[in-house]
Amino acid sequence: MVRAKRPTLADVARRAGTSTAVVSYVLNNGPRPVSDALRTKVVAALDELDYRPDRVAQALRRPRRWRQIGLLVPDLTMPLYGAFVGRIEIEARANDHLTMIGNTGFDPARELEFARAFTDVGIDGLIVVGAVDAPATAELCHRARVPVAWVHNSRGVTDAPVIGADHVEAGRLATRHLADAHGCRRIVFVGGYTAAEVEHGDRETVAQRFRGFSSIARETGVISTDLTASGAYSAVTEHLRSCPEPPDGIVVGTHGQAAAVVRAVTDAGLRVPGDVRITGFDAHPTADYSQITLTSVTQPIDRITRRALGLLLPGDRQDAESEPIEVVIELGETCGCAG
Template sequence: MASRAGTSTAVVSYVLNNGPRPVSESLRAKVIDAIDELDYRPDRRARALRRPRRWRQIGLLVPDLGLPLFGEFVGRIEVEARARDHLTMIGNTGYDPERELEFATAFTEVGVDGLVVIGAANAPETAKLCRQERIPVVWLHNVRGDVADDIVAVDHAQAGALAARHLLDEHACHDTVFVGGFTESDVRHGDRETVEQRFEGVASVVGAGLRHIRTDLTPAGAYAAVGEFLRTQRSPRAFVVGTFGQAAATIRAIADAGLQIPERIRVIGFDGGATDYGQLRLTAVQQPVDELARRALGQLLGEGGVGAELRASLRIGETCGCSAP
């Protein structure tokens, strides 16, 4: 390129990097003409390696930015990353294994310094890619498939048991129904692993009498399935709804069936911190999102061990029959 422009490689570098020394307009024009003729494209990864950086980068893969829980995770991770001089690149995977791997590949190509994957849908292949590229990866919330590393998460089975135990001990609900599917035939794209673990936790308290409404984890799916159940089956004393996204749809289906909450049917859901301004405040088992995000970033950047096991807690609202604070 320098010979095509009739100048030195140093001058070409000054033009490409806009400095550090000035270049006359006539000489700059010759370099730009040579760039166009040769169809030159700079290697941005190589330039990034040479240039001192104030900010480093991490990749963050999220299954569904439209869900409140994952939005909370993204917000906290971005704050934690900025506090450590890292910018966050976000990919919305839609629980699609191919899309997850595409994003992970793209992030490695632009030179991220690490990857956080929330709710991985293709964990084994994503882990393999990160090993090949020598990029650290941290798994947050849950994964689909087996990985060698620990997952930064609460015990979702304990979370399910917490909901069922509250209904049984505080409200004497011996007839509880779980809402949410978790098999491949139920759910193609969705957080079915977490729902299955929560179901197992509820079943550990309720026992063999636990009834189950299978859904595809969408609000529309929950509304239709719960409505059909209430039309054709004996109505229960309580519902435990496996995802936050289906809780409002379940409550609407109960109301449309002419049943009152919590007088006739009690409801407990999961996650969803900002639920104080609906007609009824949802009682929900909640994850410590801030601490989970801190641990994920700390583990990714080598800042220490994972610490004590984190547990979910019950946030009392009005839908379970308690007097909400």
């Protein structure tokens, strides 16, 4: 398919019978005056040709206060990714950077499509939270000479380290709290971390948290799910129906499944935390007003954000640090500590 040639300023000037300078004066309302009669001719020519200014070219010609960064996240509906977006946008704006956001839906093709579109319009850097095809995105940005910061986790190997929390230690903390503080001995992990189990979801982070869980709860098991709330509810319900002795502790691999797991346990006639104590990850502050608050291992969003932007902002660029950032456990009601 051959696309029609985009009309130029010269095309409009010819149609109106005037100069390109006069057309420019009409478009920009100055700096020189244009008679009403000539302005009418120019406006008519603009309409007839459906002329639209090339905004990218205009931006290249004028001095810029605002620069631009691209931000890719896998699911804006999830509180963790929403928290990253909010913090990055605030920090970037404070440094005269506007943020262009793409929601990839854990789809490698969409991630690459957004990265290509963002580099085409001239972003000054790209932050990818939870990359699902890091090698392809890295190669595209390398060709475009756009610096990239990888945040939270990454599917596929690149030369640059991922800026994120210590998810293995997070799994240990969540499990150790149940074992040491509450004496739980039948602890299970809810989540999926293989490609067969999880098509769209953060299975890399769950795999790391499961490693930490396994280092503490060596003789207990896992309830496999696809990382959706409905999948977690169904899997936990089936486990409780079929196992002769229910677990006394549950570690939920993602925050998106936590409420479903609590509901599955209580629908089975068990009490939380009376019969089953539950810990999870990345609880959002708004969850403090839910019916029962989650004991959660959280990551320092502000610190991760500052480190990521430090790789991209002119005059403030730092070397990427490979060490994961420490996490903390915040006690809630699902384990029995608060409330």
